[in-house]
Amino acid sequence: MEIKRIGIIMNGVTGRMGTNQHLARSITAIIKQGGIQVGNDLVIMPDPILTGRRDHALKALADKYGHDARGKAFKYTTDVQGALDGKYGEYDIFFDASGTLQRAGFIEQAVKAGKAIYCEKPTAVETKEAVRLAKLVDAAGLKNGVVQDKLWLPGFRKLNMLKKQDFFGKILSVKGDFGYWVFTGMGNDQPAQRPSWNYRAEDGGGIMIDMFCHWRYVIDHLFGPIQSLVAHGSTDIAERRAENGTPYTCTADDSAYAMFLLEDGTMVQFNSSWCTRVRRDDLLTIQVDGVKGSAVAGLREVKTQAAVNTPKPVWNPDIPQPIDFLGGWEHVPNNIEYDNAFKIQWEMFIKHVVLDEAWNDSLMEGAKGVQLAELGMKSWKERKWVDVPELG
Numbered sequence: 001m002e003i004k005r006i007g008i009i010m011n012g013v014t015g016r017m018g019t020n021q022h023l024a025r026s027i028t029a030i031i032k033q034g035g036i037q038v039g040n041d042l043v044i045m046p047d048p049i050l051t052g053r054r055d056h057a058l059k060a061l062a063d064k065y066g067h068d069a070r071g072k073a074f075k076y077t078t079d080v081q082g083a084l085d086g087k088y089g090e091y092d093i094f095f096d097a098s099g100t101l102q103r104a105g106f107i108e109q110a111v112k113a114g115k116a117i118y119c120e121k122p123t124a125v126e127t128k129e130a131v132r133l134a135k136l137v138d139a140a141g142l143k144n145g146v147v148q149d150k151l152w153l154p155g156f157r158k159l160n161m162l163k164k165q166d167f168f169g170k171i172l173s174v175k176g177d178f179g180y181w182v183f184t185g186m187g188n189d190q191p192a193q194r195p196s197w198n199y200r201a202e203d204g205g206g207i208m209i210d211m212f213c214h215w216r217y218v219i220d221h222l223f224g225p226i227q228s229l230v231a232h233g234s235t236d237i238a239e240r241r242a243e244n245g246t247p248y249t250c251t252a253d254d255s256a257y258a259m260f261l262l263e264d265g266t267m268v269q270f271n272s273s274w275c276t277r278v279r280r281d282d283l284l285t286i287q288v289d290g291v292k293g294s295a296v297a298g299l300r301e302v303k304t305q306a307a308v309n310t311p312k313p314v315w316n317p318d319i320p321q322p323i324d325f326l327g328g329w330e331h332v333p334n335n336i337e338y339d340n341a342f343k344i345q346w347e348m349f350i351k352h353v354v355l356d357e358a359w360n361d362s363l364m365e366g367a368k369g370v371q372l373a374e375l376g377m378k379s380w381k382e383r384k385w386v387d388v389p390e391l392g
């Protein structure tokens with residue numbers, strides 16, 4: 001059995017996504033499971049070096065997750081350029097989960113060093129810049145990818161299964177409802193649970209740029225190409241409190257409402273809000289209505305109602321509702337174990353780099369998400385429907 005080491009520079013890992021999804025639940029989990037088994041003869045074993053600005057924070061993560069994964073601390077350094085230059089060993093992949101506005105600079109550094117590049121979304125806040133970065137890595141002939149984790153969530157995999165089995169028949173419409181209450185931090189004992197830059201446009205924040213990137217690849221992969229959209233955004237909460245305890249003025253949209261018309265005529269609506277309280281099955285639910293049946297997906301679970309199980313409501317507000325609408329749905333069972341969505345995509349990217357396996361989630365695909373967000377802003381500001389042109 002050959003064990004092939006793959007060196008990964010993990011940048012921005014002290015952040016929320018970097019620590020939880022990428023370091024803990026992806027790379028550490030892959031090492032703990034014994035690497036990525038390929039056939040009977042090969043195991044690919046990740047070996048990360050953690051990079052960032054704060055030495056003590058990196059050390060704490062390197063100790064904790066290194067010991068958890070393999071009984072010895074991971075390497076770490078604040079010298080990102082040194083890591084790219086091979087000063088601390090050989091590394092093939094550069095991964096970035098730093099703030100959105102820092103992404104371009106780090107990608108440019110990694111391109112110069114000739115690394116395979118993988119990063120969080122969005123790759124930029126403007127389409128022009130996202131396309132420039134995609135072309136930069138392509139021109140350098142580097143393997144590259146952007147996180148599109150939602151595709152591997154159990155709920156969406158089940159939706160895909162239903163679609164492939166033609167459970168829906170013709171799909172008529174799709175309704176996505178995303179969001180939850182993000183505390184402002186202004187009240188007692190209710191600290192904010194998301195980073196403050198998310199609510200400042202000048203720091204790359206805003207719910208459209210954050211969430212429309214996801215809606216783009218979810219819609220493209222599950223329901224088909226988008227022809228046009230109309231969107232409206234709002235800054236619902238004017239003031240929040242930052243991590244350092246200081247109040248700040250919110251300059252970014254924290255709720256967004258969009259209708260996406262697909263090329264085949266399907267209407268897809270998405271409400272996205274950090275200022276809404278949850279009374280649905282999950283933080284994100286997607287209802288698909290088809291001629292032969294409907295389904296509602298949460299992050300993990302899916303409920304279905306086939307045409308033959310559809311109750312017949314009659315409008316009569318003068319009596320208590322006689323139908324138990326929530327009771328009329330069936331549960332799609334978990335017939336397999338679903339792994340962490342980020343980890344699945346990591347394993348695919350690593351196999352793409354090491355074994356040249358097929359890969360679709362390039363920086364150019366990521367740029368399509370930025371494009372949808374930018375077009376959403378345009379529609380909102382100009383108060384009109386806008387078409388989605390092909391990117392190139």
Ligand SMILES: NC(=O)c1ccc[n+]([C@@H]2O[C@H](COP(=O)([O-])OP(=O)(O)OC[C@H]3O[C@@H](n4cnc5c(N)ncnc54)[C@H](O)[C@@H]3O)[C@@H](O)[C@H]2O)c1
Pocket residue numbers: 012013014015016017018052053097098099100102120121122147149195210
């Ligand atoms: N895929 C998803 O579902 C998902 C979810 C949330 C966020 N994100 C994306 O992930 C990225 C990080 O978001 P987060 O919520 O973890 O934010 P965060 O604020 O928790 O983390 C940002 C990280 O970047 C580092 N950083 C900031 N400025 C830097 C600089 N100048 N140089 C080096 N490092 C710097 C910070 O130290 C921190 O480690 C963002 O681009 C965000 O859009 C993706």
